[in-house]
Amino acid sequence: MAEIKDPENTIIVELKDGAVVIELLPAVAPQHTARMKELARAGAYDNVAFHRVIDGFMAQTGDVANGNMEQDFNIRRAGTGGSDLPDLPAEFSKLPHDRGTIGAARSSxxxxxxxxxxxxxSDNSFLNGQYTVYGRVLSGMEFVDKIARGEPPAAPDRMISVKVAADV
Known part of the structure; x- marks a missing residue:
């Protein structure tokens, strides 16, 4: 596991194959960083499915309204919901959407x-300036690479737990 320099702005995502350590970027996207920590501390991300996973592109998760249900119907709906908190304004930056970066999913x-x-x-430069980048994987990208593919995957992988490192 990576050395954690700022536990308050580091997220640990437990996947079936191991822990993914994510450095949040509060200086770049303070509202997105705060939201991820708030939802992690509430346990909202625990057991949430990766509902859209495209090989060579990205793995999407975080639908706390629909993505933690076991029923197939709800997994098919995953990706259509969010939390009961208000939507966030874009916090676009010059940071590129490189391999291992965390981006905020949104509608149009x-x-x-x-x-x-x-x-x-992978490096997805076509997303630059259009989606908020607010974190990057410090370690565990090999576990992210093993997430089941599909839209949605037939048997979706889940975030077992999501914690702020300062709380662990």
Missing amino acids: NPNSANSQFFINF
Whole structure:
């Protein structure tokens, strides 16, 4: 596991194959960083499915309204919901969507990000300046690479637990 320099702005995502350590970027995207920590501390991300996983592109998760249900119907709906908190304004920056960066998922409205996020499998420069980057994987990308593919996957992988490192 990576050395954690700022536990308050580090997230640990437990996947079936191991822990993914994510450095949040509060200086770049303070509202998105705060939201992820708030939802992690509430346990909202625990057991949430990766509902859209495209090989060579990204793995999307974080639909706390629909993504933690076991029923197949709800997994098919995953990706349509967020949290009960208000949507966030875009916090676009010059940071590129490189492999391992965390981006805020949203609808066509740039100010519609809420709880969903994606982890880039590769450098996706076509997303630059269009989606908020607010974190990057420090360690465990090999576990992200093993997430089941599909839209939705037939048997989706889940975030077993999501914690702020300062709380562990």
